Amino acid sequence: MSELNIERDHASLAEDFNKDEKRVNWHDKTLWFIREKRDKAAWQIPEWEQLREHASHIKNHVLANLYDYLLEFERKAKENGVIIHWAETPEEHNAIVQSILKKYHVNKIVKSKSMLTEECHLNKFLEQHGIEVVDTDLGERIVQLANEPPSHIVLPCIHWKKEEIGVLFHKHLRTPEGNADPQFLTHAARVHLREHFLTSKVAITGVNFAVAETGEFVVCTNEGNADLGAHLADVHIACMGIEKIIPKRKDLAVFLRLLARSATGQPITTYSSHFRKPRVGQEMHIVLLDNGRSKRLASDDFRNALKCIRCGACFNTCPVYRRSGGHSYHTAIAGPIGSILAPAWDIKKNSDLPFASTLCGSCSNVCPVKIDIHNQLYKWRQEIVRNGYVSTKKKVSMNFMELILSNPLLFTLSGWIGRKILTYLPFIVNNNFNPWYKQREMPIPPKESFRSWYQKNKQH
Amino acid sequence: MTSRDRILQTVKKNQPVYTEGPSEIKHTEPANALEKFKNVLVSIGGAVLEIQSLGEVKQFIEKTFPNVQHIISSVSQLPYTKVLQQSVVSPHDFKHIQIAILEGKFGVAENGAVWLTENAMLDRALPFICENLILIVPAIKIVPTLHEAYYLTDAEQYNFGTFIAGPSKTADIEQSLVLGAHGPKSLTVFLLH
Amino acid sequence: MKIGLFIPCYVDQFYPQVAIATLQLLEKLRLNVHFPLAQTCCGQPMANSGFESLTSGCNLNFINSFEEYDYVVSPSGSCVLHIKDHLHFKGREQESENIKNKIFELTEFLTDVLKIENLSASFPYRVGLHQSCHGQRGLHLSQMSELVAPSFSKTEHLLKKVKGLELVALDRKDECCGFGGTFCVAEEAVSVKMGKDRVADHLIHNAEYITGNDMSCLMHLEGILKRQKSNVQVIHIAEILIAG
Numbered sequence: 001m002s003e004l005n006i007e008r009d010h011a012s013l014a015e016d017f018n019k020d021e022k023r024v025n026w027h028d029k030t031l032w033f034i035r036e037k038r039d040k041a042a043w044q045i046p047e048w049e050q051l052r053e054h055a056s057h058i059k060n061h062v063l064a065n066l067y068d069y070l071l072e073f074e075r076k077a078k079e080n081g082v083i084i085h086w087a088e089t090p091e092e093h094n095a096i097v098q099s100i101l102k103k104y105h106v107n108k109i110v111k112s113k114s115m116l117t118e119e120c121h122l123n124k125f126l127e128q129h130g131i132e133v134v135d136t137d138l139g140e141r142i143v144q145l146a147n148e149p150p151s152h153i154v155l156p157c158i159h160w161k162k163e164e165i166g167v168l169f170h171k172h173l174r175t176p177e178g179n180a181d182p183q184f185l186t187h188a189a190r191v192h193l194r195e196h197f198l199t200s201k202v203a204i205t206g207v208n209f210a211v212a213e214t215g216e217f218v219v220c221t222n223e224g225n226a227d228l229g230a231h232l233a234d235v236h237i238a239c240m241g242i243e244k245i246i247p248k249r250k251d252l253a254v255f256l257r258l259l260a261r262s263a264t265g266q267p268i269t270t271y272s273s274h275f276r277k278p279r280v281g282q283e284m285h286i287v288l289l290d291n292g293r294s295k296r297l298a299s300d301d302f303r304n305a306l307k308c309i310r311c312g313a314c315f316n317t318c319p320v321y322r323r324s325g326g327h328s329y330h331t332a333i334a335g336p337i338g339s340i341l342a343p344a345w346d347i348k349k350n351s352d353l354p355f356a357s358t359l360c361g362s363c364s365n366v367c368p369v370k371i372d373i374h375n376q377l378y379k380w381r382q383e384i385v386r387n388g389y390v391s392t393k394k395k396v397s398m399n400f401m402e403l404i405l406s407n408p409l410l411f412t413l414s415g416w417i418g419r420k421i422l423t424y425l426p427f428i429v430n431n432n433f434n435p436w437y438k439q440r441e442m443p444i445p446p447k448e449s450f451r452s453w454y455q456k457n458k459q460h
Numbered sequence: 461m462t463s464r465d466r467i468l469q470t471v472k473k474n475q476p477v478y479t480e481g482p483s484e485i486k487h488t489e490p491a492n493a494l495e496k497f498k499n500v501l502v503s504i505g506g507a508v509l510e511i512q513s514l515g516e517v518k519q520f521i522e523k524t525f526p527n528v529q530h531i532i533s534s535v536s537q538l539p540y541t542k543v544l545q546q547s548v549v550s551p552h553d554f555k556h557i558q559i560a561i562l563e564g565k566f567g568v569a570e571n572g573a574v575w576l577t578e579n580a581m582l583d584r585a586l587p588f589i590c591e592n593l594i595l596i597v598p599a600i601k602i603v604p605t606l607h608e609a610y611y612l613t614d615a616e617q618y619n620f621g622t623f624i625a626g627p628s629k630t631a632d633i634e635q636s637l638v639l640g641a642h643g644p645k646s647l648t649v650f651l652l653h
Numbered sequence: 654m655k656i657g658l659f660i661p662c663y664v665d666q667f668y669p670q671v672a673i674a675t676l677q678l679l680e681k682l683r684l685n686v687h688f689p690l691a692q693t694c695c696g697q698p699m700a701n702s703g704f705e706s707l708t709s710g711c712n713l714n715f716i717n718s719f720e721e722y723d724y725v726v727s728p729s730g731s732c733v734l735h736i737k738d739h740l741h742f743k744g745r746e747q748e749s750e751n752i753k754n755k756i757f758e759l760t761e762f763l764t765d766v767l768k769i770e771n772l773s774a775s776f777p778y779r780v781g782l783h784q785s786c787h788g789q790r791g792l793h794l795s796q797m798s799e800l801v802a803p804s805f806s807k808t809e810h811l812l813k814k815v816k817g818l819e820l821v822a823l824d825r826k827d828e829c830c831g832f833g834g835t836f837c838v839a840e841e842a843v844s845v846k847m848g849k850d851r852v853a854d855h856l857i858h859n860a861e862y863i864t865g866n867d868m869s870c871l872m873h874l875e876g877i878l879k880r881q882k883s884n885v886q887v888i889h890i891a892e893i894l895i896a897g
């Protein structure tokens with residue numbers, strides 16, 4: 001795919017990941033274990049499927065009435081004393097955050113998990129402007145110390161082994177060499193990050209749900225890092241996409257029942273904090289980001305992706321993700337949902353991602369808001385080809401295949417040639433050597449095709 | 461035209477028509493809410509005790525945390541201070557708190573969570589910054605699911621409220637569960653009869 | 654009842670015995686089955702590669718080949734799903750819709766349309782069932798492990814009627830094998846790893862045969878088994894249902 005300007009595509013990055021098969025096995029099993037925990041949690045709720053249906057309905061309703069709900073949310077949040085900002089682009093989002101930090105003359109902030117700030121590459125931006133960003137979610141802090149992006153939206157360092165984290169902490173947190181005990185390492189991170197919580201004037205958090213009815217927003221964590229950051233800081237900045245709105249508080253019951261069970265198999269996250277008004281003496285900001293979401297609303301094919309609540313269930317169930325790792329997706333949000341979000345941000349750069357799937361459909365089945373992820377992957381493939389982000393070689397072979405397969409005469413008369421063509425075509429396109437044969441035997445072509453047997457034996 | 465107006469105009473122009481009627485969810489409730497609450501809370505790393513009087517809380521603390529100095533409580537019937545010093549100037553002053561005792565409004569059976577709002581926290585930071593958290597919840601106030609929980613809190617005026625389900629935890633290192641990530645290392649819920 | 658036999662292009666060319674078994678099975682049930690010779694391919698290889706725009710020739714040819722039949726039956730869940738989801742041709746909308754409603758995957762046809770209760774088949778081996786995703790999640794040939802819903806399996810229902818057949822339990826009963834059409838070469842490394850893991854699940858439970866509703870997945874698993882020099886063989890379900 002080099003002619004498509006993708007530096008390294010998913011297939012080639014995944015090939016690297018697969019060079020260490022034992023590690024792939026470990027990665028696959030760890031994530032499958034979480035999928036199994038999710039199944040167990042879901043089975044605790046007899047009405048699980050209706051709950052998904054209901055959540056999907058609420059999200060569809062929100063998308064159809066987003067204009068009114070955004071206005072309602074803004075009005076209510078302002079009444080609550082919260083300062084609202086609107087950003088059309090990641091650049092504008094980052095500039096807004098920077099301007100708030102400037103006002104307070106801070107050179108350090110704490111930040112809890114926010115996929116939206118990953119989408120905006122906020123860390124990099126702030127660091128370029130001399131502001132230290134301390135990610136406070138343990139997994140995020142680990143990948144941050146390693147100078148890597150998260151490989152999973154819920155489990156940012158799922159690709160790291162504890163021994164490697166031990167080495168990393170020895171280097172950065174001066175823990176004893178060779179100590180890889182998760183309990184010990186977590187405690188070391190607690191001490192290290194507590195210091196940052198107590199010395200940061202500004203805290204950034206994400207937003208899981210924003211309620212139009214009351215102007216409040218909900219942030220869910222297990223570690224308590226969003227709360228510690230927000231409650232100890234003078235300024236709390238919450239960053240959210242405009243699609244995070246839900247109509248009423250009672251809808252939270254539906255989403256909070258689904259979110260943690262889908263994500264990790266927990267009945268609920270440890271903390272589900274509802275922020276309505278700033279603490280006395282505190283300043284609270286909400287930055288609402290569009291970044292193409294409003295445009296996507298118009299698309300019957302791709303609007304559905306806006307229903308996502310970022311639970312990560314589609315990652316854990318995806319047989320491709322489990323065996324290729326998050327970084328092979330080379331985008332802020334990996335996995336199946338990332339593969340339908342990323343092309344909307346940059347179709348050219350991410351034109352390989354909708355093809356990093358077998359279209360098995362497991363993702364759509366675990367999705368708590370019933371996004372038809374595998375159908376959207378299929379539609380993105382059509383969109384990508386339509387826009388010409390496909391190699392000439394693939395185009396030529398597809399046209400050739402079309403010529404043969406749409407022409408019964410050509411297909412039938414070809415006889416043994418037909419078998420030869422099939423040896424080289426449907427499954428073997430766009431390649432100089434035969435990738436099928438690399439690790440698999442080829443099927444042995446039979447003496448005759450079915451149609452020729454049929455003509456001899458059955459046709460009267 | 462501001463970014464706000466441009467975003468809103470594009471949303472208005474592009475939002476689809478969705479005609480499906482309202483959908484309601486019928487949910488099943490656990491047979492014994494109190495038992496369910498206890499079982500779930502223990503399964504997520506919390507401790508739960510049923511008590512007849514608040515005196516049992518004091519006994520528990522003396523037995524479980526014999527050498528603890530910094531205890532703070534919002535429950536006036538308990539012999540602990542409500543504030544650290546004469547005047548707390550910042551939430552940072554709670555950083556040495558070893559045990560915080562707070563009153564939860566109610567518990568949720570299906571997930572072991574307890575709801576509390578800012579006015580029962582002494583300070584917003586307290587339930588998160590303390591090393592051990594004790595929540596006292598009336599035993600009759602256990603609702604079956606989150607649906608009832610939100611019904612119950614619908615008219616409530618709060619500036620900040622939270623569901624707390626167990627001690628702070630993480631499994632970010634190789635999926636090994638560790639209690640006490642950034643917040644409390646332990647959570648004990650007393651169900652007061 | 655006139656039945657049109659739809660044989661996927663690669664089965665026609667590489668696995669004629671599967672097509673023959675399907676034909677014989679249906680004829681054994683005293684059905685009037687024809688194989689329209691003008692048929693080629695459902696168009697899925699192009700469509701799944703993003704070239705659905707190139708499939709109108711295939712679609713027209715498919716409509717012309719099968720519109721006259723009461724039912725269209727095929728030994729492939731994947732190809733049937735593609736037709737059901739994507740068959741269309743300008744000016745032939747009604748015929749397309751008709752075909753979508755009368756096309757069935759083989760086991761689905763046996764259980765839902767013919768509702769057969771008895772099979773005089775015998776296959777005294779330990780068999781692992783690979784549930785191909787398109788048949789399972791697309792056509793709902795069996796319940797999906799992701800859903801909180803009662804379990805069923807049309808394929809297992811049939812296999813349980815086969816004398817001597819012992820169905821082995823798998824650790825992951827509906828994980829994708831990694832074939833995925835052009836995915837199997839475009840994403841060679843992941844595809845092969847998925848296939849190896851699927852094969853291992855069957856081997857660890859001592860399966861002697863791996864069966865399924867889709868020869869494409871089985872071809873992929875067969876390629877891996879053969880490279881591993883394993884004695885375990887793949888066999889299409891039609892071949893088992895006609896055996897003995």
